[in-house]
Amino acid sequence: MEIVCPAGTPAALRAAVKAGAHTVYCGFNDETNARNFPGLNFDRAEMREGVAFAHGHGAKVLVAINTFPRAGGQSLWHRAIDDAALSGADAVILADPGLLDYAARINPGLRLHLSVQAAAANADIINFYASTFGVKRVVLPRVLSVPEIAAINAETEVETEVFVFGGLCVMAEGRCSLSSYATGLSPNMNGVCSPASHVEYRDDDGALDAKLGGFTIHRVAKDEPAPYPTLCKGCFSAGSQTGHLFEDPVSLNAEQLIPQLRKAGVTALKIEGRQRSKSYVAQVVRNFRASVDALEAGKPLPHGMLARLSEGQAMTTGAYKKTWR
C-alpha cells in the first residue's frame, strides 16, 4: 500500500520523502487549498523544485486544490490547476465539480483525484465521478466503516485512499459550515476550520477558558493542558448533559487497522497534518512505512510508537469501527 504524507513546506516535503513516503501531498500558498495557514504551503518555484526532488527520489507529488472557488474568483483556482500540471505533479486533488470539469477539459492528461472535501461516500457517486471526469482515485470521507470501504472497493475500479493518522473530521467533509457560522471563515471557502485568528484563551478565576468566535467551548483547570478549541470537539451542553457532545478532543490513529484496510482493497493510506513540523512528519512517515513494509513481508506490525504524537494523547479509530457511530 502507498503511504501518502502531508507536506506544508518544502523542508517537510524533503523530510517526508527521505523518511520513506511513497507520495507527498501539498498545496499552493493561497486559498485554493484546505490548509490555507500563514507561513504554510508552496509558491510556484517551490512546487517545481519539490516535484523534481520527489521524482528524483522515486516519490510522487499530489497537489491539493480542494477548496470551492469563490464566485467571481475562479481564475485563481484555474491557474492553480494549470500550474500544478506545469510543475510536473503526478495528480491534482479536487473537490469542486466545476473545477473537475475545467481540469478534465483543459488538461486531459492530468491525473485527477477526488478530495475528501467532495464527501463521495458510496460507489454510485464515485463511479459517476470516474465516468464524468476520469477521476482515478477518491479520498474517502471519514464517516465510513471498514466493511463499508470494502463494499465500495468491490463496486468500483477507482482507487481508494483513506485517512489513517492525524486530525479527525467528524462531520462529512466539505459539507460542514460550523466554522463559518461561528467565525465567518470556513474550510470550503477559505481553507480554514476554527481559525486561530478567532481563538481566545481567558483566565477565569482559576480556570482557563477557550473561546472560538466569542463562544466558550472549552474550560480546563489552569495547570491542565488546554486542547485547541475546534468546534466539533468542543464542550457543550444539551438536555441534562455537558461534555464533548460531538467528538472528544482526540486524533485518528488507524495504525492497527492497516491489515484490514489492505484486505478491504484500499490503495493508499493518508496521513493528515500539513500544518505539522518536518520532524513530526518524518517520524509518522517512518512509522507507517515500517508498518506497511512489515505487512508486505508478512511480519507482525510494529505499534505504539505514535501515541505521544497525537492530540491530547488520546486516539480513536473513528468511523472505521461501526460502534463509533
Next chain:
Amino acid sequence: MELTVGPNQFFWPAENWSAFYVALAEAPVDRVVLGELVCSKRLPFYQDRIPEALALLAEAGKEVVLTSLALVTLKRERNLTADLAAMGVTVEINDLTALAHLPKGMGFHVGPLVNVYNEGTLAWLASLGATRVCLPPELPLASVKTLTRASKELGVAIEVWGHGRLPLAISGRCYHARLHKRAKDNCQFACENDPDGLEVRTLEDQPFMAMNGVQTLSHSYACADYQIEALTEAGVSALRLSPQSQGFIRLCQVYRDRLNGTVPTGAIAAELQEASPHTRLSDGFLTGPSGVFWTGAPMSP
C-alpha cells in the same frame, strides 16, 4: 419573488407530518419540497403518506418536488436515491449521488446541501439538466449576486435560504443517539422528542447550535427580512422557508406579505420576535461577518 418550502429536516410523528402538509396546501407558497433529507431510518414512518401529500399540494396549485437524502452511504440509501425519479415528480438533489441515478435528459433541482459556490459548478449542473438551484446558506450576498448573473444565461432559477434553522453539518455519527448513550444502529429514534432539534449550549450557557440526529443546525433561525430588496434586485427567484413545528403557516403569510410589499422591511423580524421573544435570528451568512450575526433591530434578551 416566489416562496419555496424546503424539506422538513426533523423527525415528526406521521400524523403531525400529514397535518403539516394538509395545512400547507392552504399557505401562500409556490413550491413545496418534501421527503427525507436527513436520516433514512425516519422514512418508513411516513413514506406511505408521501403520495397523498404530493397529490394534495399539487391540487392546491403548488409545484411539488421530492428531495434526495443529504448523505448517501448504505445500499438501502442508494436504492432509495435510485427510486426517486420513478415517483413522477421533479427531484431536488441534496447529494450528488442522485445524479448517478437520474435518467439522462430529466430536469432536476439542486438543494442547499450541494456545494454550488461558483459559476463553473453552476454551469456544469445546468449542462446536466439543473433548472433550479437553492444556493448553500453559507454564501455571502456578493456570491449570490455573481451566481444569479451567471444563472440568467444558463436558464437556471436561483433560490436563497430565507428562513429557518441553518443546516450546518451532517455526519455519519448520530449525536442524538450518542447523547442517549446509544449507537446509531440502535438509536431508538432519540431525535423524535425534539421536533425542531435539541438546543446545544456553550459552557457560558449561550444557545449556539441544535442537534438533529446526524445533522447539526444553527440555534438561531436565519431570517432574510432585511435582505429581501437586495435579493430581489439581484434576480433571486425564490426564498426558501424551512419547516418548523410551530407557527409555520403564519410564517409563510408574513413572508408573502413582505414580498408583496404590504408590510415594511423589518416586519417579519418584528412579528417573529413578538410571537417568540426568545427566538434568536441571524442573517450573517448573507451579510457577514459570521453566520450567527444579526443585522436587524436589537434582539430581545
